[in-house]
Amino acid sequence: MLEDELLKLRFLCGSSNALARIYRKYADQLLALAGALLSDANEAEDVLHDVFLKLARSNGTFRLTGNLKSYLATCVANRARDLRRQRKPGRTQTDGLWADRVIVAEPFEVLVSAEDARGAARVLTELPYEQREAVLLHVTAGLKFREIATMQGVSLRTAQGRYRYAMDKLRSVLVERDDS
Amino acid sequence: MSSRDYIEKCVKSLRLSRDADMHSRILEDVLHVHAETRVVRSAHRYAAVRRFIMTSWTLKIGGLGAIFVVAVVLFAQFGGGTTALAEVLEHIQQDNYSFTLTIRSGQARSVLRGRVYSGGRVRFDAGAGDSSTVVDLQSRRRLLLSHRSKTARYVEGTEELTHTGSDRLLLLCSQPMESLWHLCDGTEDDLGQETIAGVKVQGFLAVHEDEYFRNEITLWAASRSGWPVRVEIASTALKPPKDRLDFILEDFVMESKLDERLFSLEPPSGYVLSGQAGPPENPSEEENPDEAGKIAEAFRLWAQERNDEALDSLLSVDWDRPMVFADEPYLFSLTEQAVASLQPTDRDRLVAVILNECNQLRKICFALVDRAKEAQSAQDYANAETCLTTALHLGELANRNPGAMLIPQMTGIAARKLSLVQLKSLYEEMNATEKLVDTELKTQQVDAEHQALAQKARELGNTPGPTQ
Numbered sequence: 232m233l234e235d236e237l238l239k240l241r242f243l244c245g246s247s248n249a250l251a252r253i254y255r256k257y258a259d260q261l262l263a264l265a266g267a268l269l270s271d272a273n274e275a276e277d278v279l280h281d282v283f284l285k286l287a288r289s290n291g292t293f294r295l296t297g298n299l300k301s302y303l304a305t306c307v308a309n310r311a312r313d314l315r316r317q318r319k320p321g322r323t324q325t326d327g328l329w330a331d332r333v334i335v336a337e338p339f340e341v342l343v344s345a346e347d348a349r350g351a352a353r354v355l356t357e358l359p360y361e362q363r364e365a366v367l368l369h370v371t372a373g374l375k376f377r378e379i380a381t382m383q384g385v386s387l388r389t390a391q392g393r394y395r396y397a398m399d400k401l402r403s404v405l406v407e408r409d410d411s
Numbered sequence: 412m413s414s415r416d417y418i419e420k421c422v423k424s425l426r427l428s429r430d431a432d433m434h435s436r437i438l439e440d441v442l443h444v445h446a447e448t449r450v451v452r453s454a455h456r457y458a459a460v461r462r463f464i465m466t467s468w469t470l471k472i473g474g475l476g477a478i479f480v481v482a483v484v485l486f487a488q489f490g491g492g493t494t495a496l497a498e499v500l501e502h503i504q505q506d507n508y509s510f511t512l513t514i515r516s517g518q519a520r521s522v523l524r525g526r527v528y529s530g531g532r533v534r535f536d537a538g539a540g541d542s543s544t545v546v547d548l549q550s551r552r553r554l555l556l557s558h559r560s561k562t563a564r565y566v567e568g569t570e571e572l573t574h575t576g577s578d579r580l581l582l583l584c585s586q587p588m589e590s591l592w593h594l595c596d597g598t599e600d601d602l603g604q605e606t607i608a609g610v611k612v613q614g615f616l617a618v619h620e621d622e623y624f625r626n627e628i629t630l631w632a633a634s635r636s637g638w639p640v641r642v643e644i645a646s647t648a649l650k651p652p653k654d655r656l657d658f659i660l661e662d663f664v665m666e667s668k669l670d671e672r673l674f675s676l677e678p679p680s681g682y683v684l685s686g687q688a689g690p691p692e693n694p695s696e697e698e699n700p701d702e703a704g705k706i707a708e709a710f711r712l713w714a715q716e717r718n719d720e721a722l723d724s725l726l727s728v729d730w731d732r733p734m735v736f737a738d739e740p741y742l743f744s745l746t747e748q749a750v751a752s753l754q755p756t757d758r759d760r761l762v763a764v765i766l767n768e769c770n771q772l773r774k775i776c777f778a779l780v781d782r783a784k785e786a787q788s789a790q791d792y793a794n795a796e797t798c799l800t801t802a803l804h805l806g807e808l809a810n811r812n813p814g815a816m817l818i819p820q821m822t823g824i825a826a827r828k829l830s831l832v833q834l835k836s837l838y839e840e841m842n843a844t845e846k847l848v849d850t851e852l853k854t855q856q857v858d859a860e861h862q863a864l865a866q867k868a869r870e871l872g873n874t875p876g877p878t879q
Contacts, residue, residue, distance in 0.1 A: 236467055236469045236470065239467075247442050247445050247446060250441065250442065250445050251438060251441075251442060254434075254437070254438050254441060255434075255438075258434055258437070258438075259426055259427075260426075262426075262427050262429065263425050263426045263427050266425075266427045267422075267425060272427055272429075275427060276429070276433060276437070279437060280437045280440065280441075283437060283438075283441040284440060284441055284444050286441070287441045287442070287444040287445035287448065288444055288445075288448050296466045296467065296468070329427065332427055332428045332429075333425055333426070333427065333428075334426050334427070334428045335424045335425075335426065336423075336424050336425070336426045342420055342424070343417070343420050343421050343424045347417075347421050348421050348424050348425055350421075351418065351421040351422055351425065352425055355422070355425075366422065367422065370419045370422045370423055371422060371423055371425075398415060398418060401418045401421075401422070402414055402415070402418055405414075405417075405418060405421065
């Protein structure tokens, strides 16, 4: 937390090292978030690229009073929405399917099986976008339901409901597979 | 782990495999754009820092936490600590310091400066440094010093009760210090905290009682250092009429350098021990209080116009035995500086009493000379000589104290001269040559003393003072 504040301060002062440090710290998480939102690895890279380019250009005008990680996650979510809107109808993915390229992050290897992770990724791609966004922003970026509701333009209860539906779906798939 | 936690961990664990150069490429682009758009301006930098400080909640909370920690430390260090009576008594009983002592008795009020030397020695200086007392709080021995007459005198026990004037004042001074010296912690009442002269102080109330006095001690000490700030002692005599004295000790100042010689119980060089040959081990064996009592009784009888009884009392006095006058007749016991140290009203009253006693002494001497003349005419030479030597001794008694007031001394000279003139006549009639020569020598000595006293009177006549 304090490290993020110092990184923000240094970045505000024009430090490219701080920007590089921010990138290295959050790039993987943001890439995974973008991939999960868009279900497309290539677009996820574009989103990450765009978000950090925008951040780099904001030098001198950057304003942030909140959490850096939440801010970046929100930027990724907004950019993913933009890309989604720009998609041509009937588009077919030839490569870059996100679920096929999912791996388990190092700290979780001992806690989560790779199969469950991939199962969760597949369920996420099948979820309605708003539910997917709600669960990903809450779980991976730590956004509060109030913030998610504001971002999605819905009530707090709706945002909480979307998260709950998504979790039920994930639970049903993962628990059913375990039972079988 | 609940299923919800596990699912959340599954979601959190999701990462995207990527080619190794992907991040490098993106980062390179990002840094390139950043370098192009970077504006490095000190003003902007300071503004950014200020904005960051003003808007960052983390820094605000951290700053508040730091302020709280600093406040707690400062409070504990400088303002919030409390002190124990034991700590205060340690300062009082072991440090070198000076203080101002105010003594109140009814409307009367006296102020002195006292100094304490570690180890239980206290010194008080009265008036303009005319007299001092040094007290050993352990043994309760006291040395009275008269700097004008260069005399020293030891006082023991509760002898101060029989003293008057500045000597009594000086001897009384040791009482509060003795109370504090023998005070122990453990029975005190905590009076809480207050502020005296801008200093936060902790109060204690303790009672100390010895065989003569009951002392209620209210002690205020600095909360931070335990250093005494103000001590109030209400001292009540246990025996009737149960007089009350109030002592206030304040303005305590740490004295790092005190001359140990000032606190010696040995008389300073050049000082003469008066009243005794040295520190009395058993004073009652050497002195005969009855002899002084006989003289005092004679004065009382004379005041009641029982003149014959008064003269008989005087004629029974053994003049070879030492005599100590602690009270009346004041012309034998009081010094000039003792009278000078009194309040003006008390001083005037006491001077009137002494003048009356001088007048009594003069009349007694005349009566003794008259009785001697009668005896001489009846050729009762022994009786006549006894009467005259008694008058002579009374005069010598009045001249014994060099610090006495001028009027008693002059009265003493007059009494001696009167008796010596009559003795000379007696010895001539008796043909007692040796005694005649002795009388002649004494007359010369008296004349010399008279001249010295007259010179002193002339000098004092040019100097404002109580004897004017």
